[in-house]
Structures are given as C-alpha cells and as structure tokens.
Amino acid sequence: MRNKLTGAVTLLLLTTLSFAQDFQRTQLGVKANAQFMDIEVQFFSPTIVRIIKIPESSSLNKRSLSVIKSPEQTVLIVNQENNKVHLKSTSLQVELNLKTGKISFSDLNSHPIFTEKDYGTQFTAITDAGLKRFSVRQAFMLGKDEAIYGLGQQQTGKMNQRNQKIYLSNQNTKVCIPFIQSVKGYGIFWDNYSPTTFNDNLQETSFDSEIGDCSDYYFMWGGSGDGVVAQMRDLTGQAPMMPLWVYGYHQSKERYKTQDELLSVVKKYRDLKVPLDGIVQDWQYWGKDSLWNSMSFDPATYPNPKGMVDKVHQLNAHLFIVAWPGFGPLTKQYAEFKSKNMLIDFDTWPPNSGAKPYDPYNPASHAIYWDYLNKGVFSLGTDGWWLDSTEPDHINIKDKDFDQPTYLGSFRSVINAFPLEHVGGIYDSQRKTTSQKRVTIFTRSAFAGQQRYAANTWSGDVVSTWPTLQRQIPAALNFSLSGIPYWNADIGGFFAGAFNKGGGAKNPEFQELYTRWLQFAAFTPMMRSHGTDIPREIYQFGQPGDKTYDVLAKFINLRYSLLPYIYATAWDVTHHSGSIMRALFMDFEKDQQVYNIGNQYMFGKSLMVSPVTQAGQKEQAVYLPGGALWYDFWTGKAYDGGKSITAATPIDILPLYVKAGTIIPWGPQVQFAEEKKWDNLEIRVYPGADGDFTLYEDENDNYNYESGKYTEIPFHWDNKSLTLTIDKKKGGFAGTLVSRKFNIILVTETKGTGAQLSKQADKVINYKGAALSVSM
Known part of the structure; x- marks a missing residue:
C-alpha cells in the first residue's frame, strides 16, 4: 500500500511539473511569470502566504526586518486550470492568474476572502x-461594506480605516505600520520600510511605496481579530512578559532637574500612601546640549547617581532613564560612531546642537550603543528605558x-524601520547582559514586529485638549490590531501650556x-503621567479631601486592585498571542453595530x-454589544x-x-505592585453565563518563566449549576x-460592586493547590 501511495504522489508531482512552461513548483509554493513580472507564492x-512580485529578469536578495518566522513545511495541492494556478493548503486556497x-x-469552500486587482501591481x-x-x-479590491483596521497609530479619530488616504511615514504622534486586518478574518502586511501611501476609495485599496525592489506582502488567514493578531505575532515575533511592577502607576514630567527633586517625588507618594511603582528621569541629566545623550x-x-538609584529601590520603586538615538558633537559616542561611519548626517533634536543620529541598521552599532548605555546607566542598577525620539526627530529637513547612506541603503528606503532596529538593538543587548531583570522599554515610535522587544509605545507629544483625548482611543485600538499589544499615552497630554493662565x-x-x-489610562497597558508646562504629580492637584485629588487616588488604587487580572491578561498576550486593549469586534464579531465604535473597548x-x-x-x-449580559x-x-x-458620568x-x-480576582490594597503576595484574594463572579479565568503568577522580574517557572490556577464558572470550580494548580x-x-463573591446589586473590597464573602475557600468545587 505504501509503495502505491508513493507512486501516486510521484505521478501527481510529475503532472504538476508538466506545466513548467506556465509555472514552476517550488518548496514553498509556485513561481510564474505574468505581465512582465516574476511572481512567487510562498x-x-x-x-x-507570502506574495512576491519583481520586474522580470530582476534579482532579489531581501532580508525582512520585521518577519522572523521561517517557512513551515506545508502540504499543498497544486493544479492548473486554463490560465489559473490553484494552490490549496489545509486552511485556504490561493489562485494565481497567469494572464493578469x-x-x-x-476558504476551503471556495468562498472569496480577499483579492488583488487585475493588473494591480505597478513598478x-x-x-x-x-x-x-x-x-x-x-x-x-475590498467588499463594499467591509470594515478594516490597523495602519499603526493614526491621529485621525477614525476606527474603521475605509475611505482614507494616509501617508505612512513615522513621526512624533504618528506610528505607521503598513498592515490592515478585516472583519472578514484576514490580515495583510505590506513588507516595505520606505514612506508609503495607503489609499482606500471606491475603485481600490492600495499600498504605494516610494522605494522598493519588489511587491512583497503577507496574507494571514486568522478567522477572527484574535486569529489575525496571532498570525501576525507568529510571523513577526511574540511579546515577552513585562515585569509585574510595570503594570502599576508611573510618574514623570518634563523634567526632573536634580536627583533630590526626583527622590522627593517618590518620598512624597510614599508619605501620602498613594501607590507608585515607577519614576522617570527625562532628558538633560547629562548637562549641556553639546553632550546630548552622553549616557x-x-x-x-x-x-551620586548610584545612590539615587539605590534610594529609589529602598523606597520600593523603579527608575526609568531616557536615552535617545542622537548624540551631541562633544560626546564620546558621536566621535566613535563618526569614526566608524555609523552616523546618519542630518540634524536631529535638540535644535542648533549639532546632534546626529547613529545608524541602527548596522548590527555592529548595537554593541557600541549598549556598551556606553550599560557602563554609564544600566550598571548603576536602573530598571527601564525611555527611548525617546525613535522616529527619529528630523529637523532642518533637506x-x-x-539620500543619506545607512548600512541597508538610503535613509529614505528604510526610514519607517528605524524604531524597530533601534529598540531591538537595546533589547537584544540587555538580554545578553542579564536575564535577572526583564527588559522594560517605552518608546515614541514603532514598526511591525516591535512587540518582540518588550516595547510599550506611547502616543507621542500630544496636545492637552479634549479632541486629542478622544483620538487616543481609536489610535490605541488600531495600534493593538496591528499586532503590537503595549501602548500608553501621556496622562493629561504633553503640551498643557494653554491651561497655565x-x-x-x-x-x-x-x-x-x-x-x-487618568481614568482612561487606568485601563491601558501602561498607566503613566507625563507632560510639560504643568507638573502632574497627584499632590499638585490638591490634597486628601479635595475632590480632584481623591478621584485621582481612587483610580490609581483601582489600577492596583486589578493587577491580578491585568497580569493574567499579560500572560495571555505572551502565551496565547492575546491583546490587552481590544476593539469590540474582536469579542462580538456577530454584532455589526460595533464595527465602527472607536470610543469603547474591552480591557482584557x-x-x-x-x-x-x-x-x-x-x-x-x-452601547452594550449583543450576545452578552452586562453588569x-x-x-x-x-x-x-x-x-x-x-x-x-x-x-x-x-x-x-x-x-x-x-471571574475577576481582586487584589489587595498596596503601595507598590509586589508589596503583598496574592494569598488572600477576593474572587468576583458575575453570573449569567459560563466563564473561565486563569490566575497567573511567576517570579515577577526575570526570565525564568521562559523555562516553565510559573503557576496557573484555572477557574471555571458553570452558570447552570451555579458552581465555581478551581482546578489543580x-x-x-x-x-x-x-x-x-479565596473570598468568593457572587456579584449582585448589593455586593461585589465598585472599587473597594467586599466586607463579607459568600464563601471563603482555603486553597492548597488541589482541585475543588464551590456551589453558590
């Protein structure tokens, strides 16, 4: 039987190869020529599926900066009917028209999912x-009413990206990722790093890149919003765990000018008993601009910078330090990068300083950059990085x-990938230095794949206005739908000078x-206050007993109560390619009313x-999405x-x-994330449907979880029998x-509500790791 089967496969292969004049079978798919182009389906x-098209007789030697996945061995059925080649996997079908x-x-039932336009490729x-x-x-060509999302972080205020023309070139407040996903359950990543125009109109939807050797895109069939995100992570990298403390509250401003000022802020929070986990040191801790970013x-x-870091730690807080991609002309870094032809010769921030950015596209530059950053900063025991200006800033533009050369070609040809290469170099370098402290980065720009570098992108130097706040929500959701789960914004907006009078x-x-x-920020992946013109520490807004102060403290404390839920959601991001901020269609795809909603979202x-x-x-x-009961x-x-x-409101x-x-675990009241163990948790159960939750714990700030050093405790609620099952740890x-x-609360209008812990539980369970069930 085995020999007959082998013979049948050989005959099929020979039959396929008989069409060599029209197409050629490859290990990954097929190659063909049409419309003066060499085309490959991989x-x-x-x-x-990757689709590559190049002008015929051209050569292509491209290494993707975003895609790190190696092709899997995929079983394909390939055949030709007239002028069309059909490729079929176990999940989808692809058709190549040899004429156009x-x-x-x-899909496998031949229902159309997505198509190029005839003669739609142009060089x-x-x-x-x-x-x-x-x-x-x-x-x-898209369907008439097909909603699409993605394109990174755009400040248009729109959720659905249809009927728009957007120039995709990274800049402050604008993160450009040539990626879209559809409510139909597929995603498209256009793998190009030059400025690109995305255009959707009645005639077509297109990506138009200024520089490229090929038309190169990846089609992902996920079946749902979560499925597409999972495919994009599979293609471009998974997001590692952030340390537990990163999910707490962080204070910053532009800028703390002395170590005494910085330490006084942490001390004040501790005196006021308002939770705090991070403090941020912004620019010019190095002195004058000619020494910009001297590290x-x-x-x-x-x-005494080492003493400052130690004191922050003694106060049970963590310290972020800013670093830039540009260097002042009197820095050692500038001199070394210049001597090795690793500077890009244009003006970057600050103005009139002579600062130039380094060339992060050159792999050799990463070790040099880290050597200075490690010796000058990280070796002091600092905890996280604020990587500013990662677009990078470009001033006095000519x-x-x-045309400036980089290691990979002209700056124009690779400009949008600058943050990916810069952030990635720092992540990889710190990982090589130690595994005892998780890399923690927040950064002002991003590109496809940056989630693999523990990067939390903030929305840039936005203005302190209500319309700006409105725009941050769809901007964040589309960014998350582009495959990158970590996002935040300056609480209150960066430029607040209009309120000084x-x-x-x-x-x-x-x-x-x-x-x-701040209320919005409590339900984003990172809760961080920052801005210029007006200081943002909680005590600037009043004192305990004042309405504004009390509301701010209420929501900071609420954030800490949610830490067990947030940390479990973060584990879902790392372990299951999940998302923290979720557009409503991801969970309620059958309810078309949610497709254009950009002012509400799911948090977890x-x-x-x-x-x-x-x-x-x-x-x-x-709007309460259909198919669910809401509390x-x-x-x-x-x-x-x-x-x-x-x-x-x-x-x-x-x-x-x-x-x-x-099922939500309600954390203890704390002043910092790791102050108390989760050995006495309120478990709130919202009846009306079956449900599941997995409580996740690990060592909080190292990479031992990668080798299995973590615990999961699965919870299941059976609504029919009103039974909560807690499985074996x-x-x-x-x-x-x-x-x-575990203090179990079955939520009603009289108990389990609001931000405070409940005074009395319905059931109290002593859990020692063995499975048990609780009838409510």
Whole structure:
C-alpha cells in the first residue's frame, strides 16, 4: 500500500511539473511569470502566504526586518486550470492568474476572502541616492461594506480605516505600520520600510511605496481579530512578559532637574500612601546640549547617581532613564560612531546642537550603543528605558537628508524601520547582559514586529485638549490590531501650556481633563503621567479631601486592585498571542453595530470601558454589544446586550461594564505592585453565563518563566449549576504560595460592586493547590 501511495504522489508531482512552461513548483509554493513580472507564492504555514512580485529578469536578495518566522513545511495541492494556478493548503486556497498576475484568496469552500486587482501591481523606475530602484504599488479590491483596521497609530479619530488616504511615514504622534486586518478574518502586511501611501476609495485599496525592489506582502488567514493578531505575532515575533511592577502607576514630567527633586517625588507618594511603582528621569541629566545623550550624569545636578538609584529601590520603586538615538558633537559616542561611519548626517533634536543620529541598521552599532548605555546607566542598577525620539526627530529637513547612506541603503528606503532596529538593538543587548531583570522599554515610535522587544509605545507629544483625548482611543485600538499589544499615552497630554493662565494644575478645566485622561489610562497597558508646562504629580492637584485629588487616588488604587487580572491578561498576550486593549469586534464579531465604535473597548476579555472624553459630561450613551449580559461595575445592575443605555458620568465615575461569566480576582490594597503576595484574594463572579479565568503568577522580574517557572490556577464558572470550580494548580517557581484564601463573591446589586473590597464573602475557600468545587 505504501509503495502505491508513493507512486501516486510521484505521478501527481510529475503532472504538476508538466506545466513548467506556465509555472514552476517550488518548496514553498509556485513561481510564474505574468505581465512582465516574476511572481512567487510562498506558503509560510497553512494560513500565512507570502506574495512576491519583481520586474522580470530582476534579482532579489531581501532580508525582512520585521518577519522572523521561517517557512513551515506545508502540504499543498497544486493544479492548473486554463490560465489559473490553484494552490490549496489545509486552511485556504490561493489562485494565481497567469494572464493578469492577479492573486486571490478563498476558504476551503471556495468562498472569496480577499483579492488583488487585475493588473494591480505597478513598478516605476526611479533613482534613489544615485541607484536604480523602483517605486512599487499594489492594489486590492475590498467588499463594499467591509470594515478594516490597523495602519499603526493614526491621529485621525477614525476606527474603521475605509475611505482614507494616509501617508505612512513615522513621526512624533504618528506610528505607521503598513498592515490592515478585516472583519472578514484576514490580515495583510505590506513588507516595505520606505514612506508609503495607503489609499482606500471606491475603485481600490492600495499600498504605494516610494522605494522598493519588489511587491512583497503577507496574507494571514486568522478567522477572527484574535486569529489575525496571532498570525501576525507568529510571523513577526511574540511579546515577552513585562515585569509585574510595570503594570502599576508611573510618574514623570518634563523634567526632573536634580536627583533630590526626583527622590522627593517618590518620598512624597510614599508619605501620602498613594501607590507608585515607577519614576522617570527625562532628558538633560547629562548637562549641556553639546553632550546630548552622553549616557552619563552631570555631577553638578546628579552627584551620586548610584545612590539615587539605590534610594529609589529602598523606597520600593523603579527608575526609568531616557536615552535617545542622537548624540551631541562633544560626546564620546558621536566621535566613535563618526569614526566608524555609523552616523546618519542630518540634524536631529535638540535644535542648533549639532546632534546626529547613529545608524541602527548596522548590527555592529548595537554593541557600541549598549556598551556606553550599560557602563554609564544600566550598571548603576536602573530598571527601564525611555527611548525617546525613535522616529527619529528630523529637523532642518533637506531633500538630500533622505539620500543619506545607512548600512541597508538610503535613509529614505528604510526610514519607517528605524524604531524597530533601534529598540531591538537595546533589547537584544540587555538580554545578553542579564536575564535577572526583564527588559522594560517605552518608546515614541514603532514598526511591525516591535512587540518582540518588550516595547510599550506611547502616543507621542500630544496636545492637552479634549479632541486629542478622544483620538487616543481609536489610535490605541488600531495600534493593538496591528499586532503590537503595549501602548500608553501621556496622562493629561504633553503640551498643557494653554491651561497655565488659569492656574495650571489648580485650573478647574485642566483638572477635569486630567482626571478623565487618568481614568482612561487606568485601563491601558501602561498607566503613566507625563507632560510639560504643568507638573502632574497627584499632590499638585490638591490634597486628601479635595475632590480632584481623591478621584485621582481612587483610580490609581483601582489600577492596583486589578493587577491580578491585568497580569493574567499579560500572560495571555505572551502565551496565547492575546491583546490587552481590544476593539469590540474582536469579542462580538456577530454584532455589526460595533464595527465602527472607536470610543469603547474591552480591557482584557471581561471589562468594557467607555472613557469620558468631553468637558462637563454628566451622562453619555454606551452601547452594550449583543450576545452578552452586562453588569454595571459600580452598581451591579445587569443589562441585556444589543442596545444603548445612558450612563451617568459624575467626575468620579468612568462607565465600566463587566460581561456575564466573568471571574475577576481582586487584589489587595498596596503601595507598590509586589508589596503583598496574592494569598488572600477576593474572587468576583458575575453570573449569567459560563466563564473561565486563569490566575497567573511567576517570579515577577526575570526570565525564568521562559523555562516553565510559573503557576496557573484555572477557574471555571458553570452558570447552570451555579458552581465555581478551581482546578489543580499547574507548575511552580521559587516562592510559590503553598496555601491561600479565596473570598468568593457572587456579584449582585448589593455586593461585589465598585472599587473597594467586599466586607463579607459568600464563601471563603482555603486553597492548597488541589482541585475543588464551590456551589453558590
């Protein structure tokens, strides 16, 4: 039987090869020629397909900067019918039209998913920095009412990216990723690093890149929003765990000018008993601009940097230090990079300083950069990096600047990948230095694949206005839908000078904006206060007993209560390619009402957030997606989904709804993330549907979890029998809790509501790691 089967496969292969005049079978798919182009279809997996087109007789030697996946061995059925080649995997079908060069995709039942436009690939010969290159354009056809998302972080205020023309070139507040995903369950990554115009209109949808040797994109068939994100992570890298403390609250401003000032802020938070886990040192700790980014502390203002770091740690906090990609002309780094031809010769921040950026595209530059950063900063025991200006800043712009050579070609040809290469060099270098401290980065720009470098991108130097706050929500959601799960924004906006005339932090108008922004930030992957013009420490807004102060403290404390839930969600990101901020269609794809909603989102899979983004808002409409029962977090009142309700929005309330079937562990009241172990947790159960939750714990700030040093405790709620099952604890690590108490609350309008721990539990369970069930 085996010999007959082998013969049949050989005959099939010979039959396929008989069409060599039309196409050639390859290890990954097929090659063909059409419309004066060489075309290749490569299956990276049964659900991921790469399409490459180059002008015929051209050669291609491309190494992707974003894609790190090696192609899997994929079983394919290949055949030709007339002028069409069909490729079929176990998950999808691809059709190549040998006459027009068009590629189209369908499911196994031949239902169309996505298609190129006939004759939709165009190459235009150009000269780039004296070399013959092409501009490259690829056009597609979408369904008339098909909603699409992605493109990184755009400040347009739009959730659905249809009917837009957007120039994709990274700059402050604008993160450009040539990636889209559809409500139909597929994603497209256009693998090009030059400035690219995305255009969607009635005629077509297209990517048009200024520089390229090929049309090169990846089709991902995920079947859902989560599925597409998982495919993009499979293709470009998984997101590692951040340390537990990163999910707490962080204070910053532009800027702390001495080590005494920085330490005084941490001390003040501890005195006030307001939780805090991180403090950020912004620019010029090195002194004058000619020494910009010297990665050394000015002894006049920071006389004992090691002592400063130690004191921050003694106060149970962590220290972020800023680093830039540009260097002042009097720095040692500038001199070394210049001597090795590793500077890109254009002006970067700060103005009139003579600073130039280094060339992160050159792998040899990473070790040099890290050597200075490690000796001058990291060796002192610092905890995280603020990588500013990672677009990078480009001032006094001249056309010739884009012709500047880099290790990989003209700056123009690789500009959008600058943050990926810069951030990646620092991540890789720190990982080589130690595994005892997780790499922690927040950065102002990003590109596809940056999630693999522990990067938390913030939305840039945005202005302190209500419309700006509104725009941050769809910007964050589309960024997350582009495959990168970690995002944050300056609480209150960066430029707040317009409020100074009214008293700055005491200005009632700014207090309202800041309060609403902080409430939103409590439900983002990183909660970080920062800005210029007006200091943002909580005590700037009043003192205990003052309304604004008390509301700010309430939501900072709420963030810490949610840490067990947030950390478990982070584990879902790392272990299952999950997302923290979730567009509503990801969880309610059957409800078409949610497709264009960009002012609400899921935080994890259980909490729906509806930030208040207008001044003086006393109430607002909230849409409750269909197919679920919803609980008002603050009152416990239950609502059927599939309709809008009016939510009251006094200044101390952020509309927050919990999906029936949710199980949430409620953390202890703490001053910093690791102050108390999770040995006495309130477990809130929201009845009305079955549900699951997995409590995750590890050693909090090292990479031992990568070798299995972690625990999972699965919870399951059976709504019909009103039974909560707590399964056997899985795994272990140093310091694993042997026993703990779970205080079970079945949420109603009279218990388990709001931010405070409940006074009395329905059931108290002593859990020692063995499976048990609790009837409620």
